[in-house]
Amino acid sequence: MSDNILTLKGVKTNIAQYHILQGVDLDVPRGAVTMLLGRNGVGKTTTLRTIIGHWRAHEGQILLDGEDITKVPTPAIARMGVGFVPEDMGIFSDLSVEENMTLAAVSGPINDSRLQWLFSVFPALETFWKKDAGTLSGGQKQMLTIARAMIEDRKLYLIDEPTKGLAPAIISTMAKALRELKSQGASILLVEQNFAVAKALGDTANVMDDGRMVWSGEMNTLATDGDLQERLMGLTMDGHH
Amino acid sequence: MSAAPDHNPTMAQTTLVQRLEPHAPVLLVLGLMILGLIAIPSTSSWLTLTVSGLAMGMMIFIMASGLTLVFGLMDVINFGHGAFVSVGAFVGVSLLLGLEHMTGAPSLALNLTAMLVAILGAMVATGLMGWAFEKVIVKPVYGHHLKQILVTMGGLIVVEQLIIVLWGPEEIYITRPEALKGAVTFAGAAIEKYRLVAVGIGAVVFLGMRWVLRSTKIGLIVRAGVENGEMVEALGYRLRLVFVGVFLAGSALAGLGGVLWGLYQEVITAHMGNQSMILIFIVVIIGGLGSVEGCFIGALMVGLLQNYVAFLEPKVALISNIGLMVAILMWRPQGMIPVVKAK
Numbered sequence: 001m002s003d004n005i006l007t008l009k010g011v012k013t014n015i016a017q018y019h020i021l022q023g024v025d026l027d028v029p030r031g032a033v034t035m036l037l038g039r040n041g042v043g044k045t046t047t048l049r050t051i052i053g054h055w056r057a058h059e060g061q062i063l064l065d066g067e068d069i070t071k072v073p074t075p076a077i078a079r080m081g082v083g084f085v086p087e088d089m090g091i092f093s094d095l096s097v098e099e100n101m102t103l104a105a106v107s108g109p110i111n112d113s114r115l116q117w118l119f120s121v122f123p124a125l126e127t128f129w130k131k132d133a134g135t136l137s138g139g140q141k142q143m144l145t146i147a148r149a150m151i152e153d154r155k156l157y158l159i160d161e162p163t164k165g166l167a168p169a170i171i172s173t174m175a176k177a178l179r180e181l182k183s184q185g186a187s188i189l190l191v192e193q194n195f196a197v198a199k200a201l202g203d204t205a206n207v208m209d210d211g212r213m214v215w216s217g218e219m220n221t222l223a224t225d226g227d228l229q230e231r232l233m234g235l236t237m238d239g240h241h
Numbered sequence: 242m243s244a245a246p247d248h249n250p251t252m253a254q255t256t257l258v259q260r261l262e263p264h265a266p267v268l269l270v271l272g273l274m275i276l277g278l279i280a281i282p283s284t285s286s287w288l289t290l291t292v293s294g295l296a297m298g299m300m301i302f303i304m305a306s307g308l309t310l311v312f313g314l315m316d317v318i319n320f321g322h323g324a325f326v327s328v329g330a331f332v333g334v335s336l337l338l339g340l341e342h343m344t345g346a347p348s349l350a351l352n353l354t355a356m357l358v359a360i361l362g363a364m365v366a367t368g369l370m371g372w373a374f375e376k377v378i379v380k381p382v383y384g385h386h387l388k389q390i391l392v393t394m395g396g397l398i399v400v401e402q403l404i405i406v407l408w409g410p411e412e413i414y415i416t417r418p419e420a421l422k423g424a425v426t427f428a429g430a431a432i433e434k435y436r437l438v439a440v441g442i443g444a445v446v447f448l449g450m451r452w453v454l455r456s457t458k459i460g461l462i463v464r465a466g467v468e469n470g471e472m473v474e475a476l477g478y479r480l481r482l483v484f485v486g487v488f489l490a491g492s493a494l495a496g497l498g499g500v501l502w503g504l505y506q507e508v509i510t511a512h513m514g515n516q517s518m519i520l521i522f523i524v525v526i527i528g529g530l531g532s533v534e535g536c537f538i539g540a541l542m543v544g545l546l547q548n549y550v551a552f553l554e555p556k557v558a559l560i561s562n563i564g565l566m567v568a569i570l571m572w573r574p575q576g577m578i579p580v581v582k583a584k
Contacts, residue, residue, distance in 0.1 A: 074471075075477050094464060
């Protein structure tokens with residue numbers, strides 16, 4: 001079995017007449033948190049959406065556990081054990097928190113011990129269990145969307161900017177949840193703009209620019225090299241605590 | 242880092258209007274009934290018109306409910322929905338004509354059994370037709386609204402012509418089953434028995450749909466799919482299969498509506514479905530595209546208003562529903578119970 005749970009080889013994705021991904025190569029090691037970094041608009045979200053099948057790669061190959069999923073429909077990819085947390089959260093506002101979670105438990109009824117664990121990570125979910133998800137605050141919605149992906153054991157989690165626009169207290173809850181997930185041996189591909197969170201969670205890092213991967217390596221290497229950060233992303237650690 | 246609360250409760254007191262706001266559509270129906278009671282001089286006439294309006298509303302709801310879900314789930318505008326109403330009416334009435342020994346007998350049980358057979362036959366026929374319609378006509382035009390309007394309109398015309406080929410160009414007159422003829426008197430008001438049956442069937446269909454949508458996993462998938470189909474697929478559900486099921490069920494319900502509508506009018510034509518589409522679209526739009534509850538309330542309002550206005554000022558009845566739609570859309574441009582759709 002390969003050490004990589006997910007591999008992208010020369011993936012190109014077009015949206016209408018725009019060439020968004022222009023040959024992305026990426027390895028996601030098993031049981032590690034892989035960061036996908038880069039400025040706005042470089043193709044990070046498109047990469048995740050191409051992996052889950054919302055957008056189709058017109059060239060290249062996507063391998064999940066060695067199996068080619070480039071042309072596999074989204075529901076089948078999800079059932080192969082890929083949990084997806086989109087940037088816009090994808091919460092079903094008209095459904096209650098309970099219904100959102102029930103729906104996410106694809107293989108059957110919710111496992112009670114798993115649910116209790118999620119309640120311990122996100123206590124707000126238990127408090128608002130019967131409430132419509134649309135009435136939750138932004139932070140609570142983000143907790144719900146992460147918890148929804150975690151309600152069943154997944155092979156791989158694709159998570160797009162889970163801390164975007166959140167208050168520091170919620171960000172620390174999110175980071176704690178992702179750390180717990182990581183400690184259970186989950187494989188995570190995480191898009192994150194908050195460099196402090198990326199540094200705290202990431203094992204490996206991949207930096208994108210203009211639809212291509214321009215750097216891949218250990219997160220520590222990137223986190224300790226201000227010049228590299230400046231060159232790749234136009235930032236330094238001084239500006240990102 | 243200090244732990245700030247992630248939820249800030251407020252103690253602001255809400256006004257009565259704010260508290261009633263979520264229930265406004267239901268209150269509107271009650272308000273319309275009270276307005277009718279004030280405007281119509283005789284209480285017995287009001288009662289007759291109210292039951293008649295509710296029966297009409299229930300039948301429109303049955304015909305429209307599938308259309309609203311189909312639009313909500315896959316953004317498909319199906320102008321051919323009326324075809325299922327017409328086919329349902331012809332299949333159902335043909336079965337009733339074949340069961341004359343049951344419909345002609347003065348036994349409520351035999352009459353209702355005959356109706357049940359006709360309804361089931363019509364629903365099976367229109368359900369299968371809906372399955373074929375989706376595969377042949379709708380599937381190739383997903384995501385193209387203009388093409389959807391053109392091809393589904395074309396499909397409607399083809400089906401109407403096929404009805405004429407199979408059943409002939411003449412209208413078919415039908416009498417209601419023996420025990421459902423005439424009226425019962427209640428509080429001085431004459432209430433047609435058939436309308437009471439229509440109200441009962443409509444209520445059962447609405448409660449059944451509500452139960453499926455609220456209490457089953459398939460209902461959850463449908464409700465979530467109306468809001469954000471892409472996310473439902475990312476969870477692992479094949480929305481296309483769900484959509485085909487909803488299209489089939491919606492077509493079968495339109496067929497049921499066709500049988501009830503045909504017996505209500507006591508005459509059926511190949512164009513009856515097409516003609517009912519105006520009312521169906523008004524109901525779907527004012528209810529909120531994709532909303533079953535909104536569709537139900539909208540249908541009751543249309544039925545009640547049409548009956549009250551036809552009694553008070555017959556000439557105005559023709560435009561009363563358009564007026565209602567304009568008023569509702571000025572109040573709530575997304576319809577009474579809008580479905581929040583993901584962008």
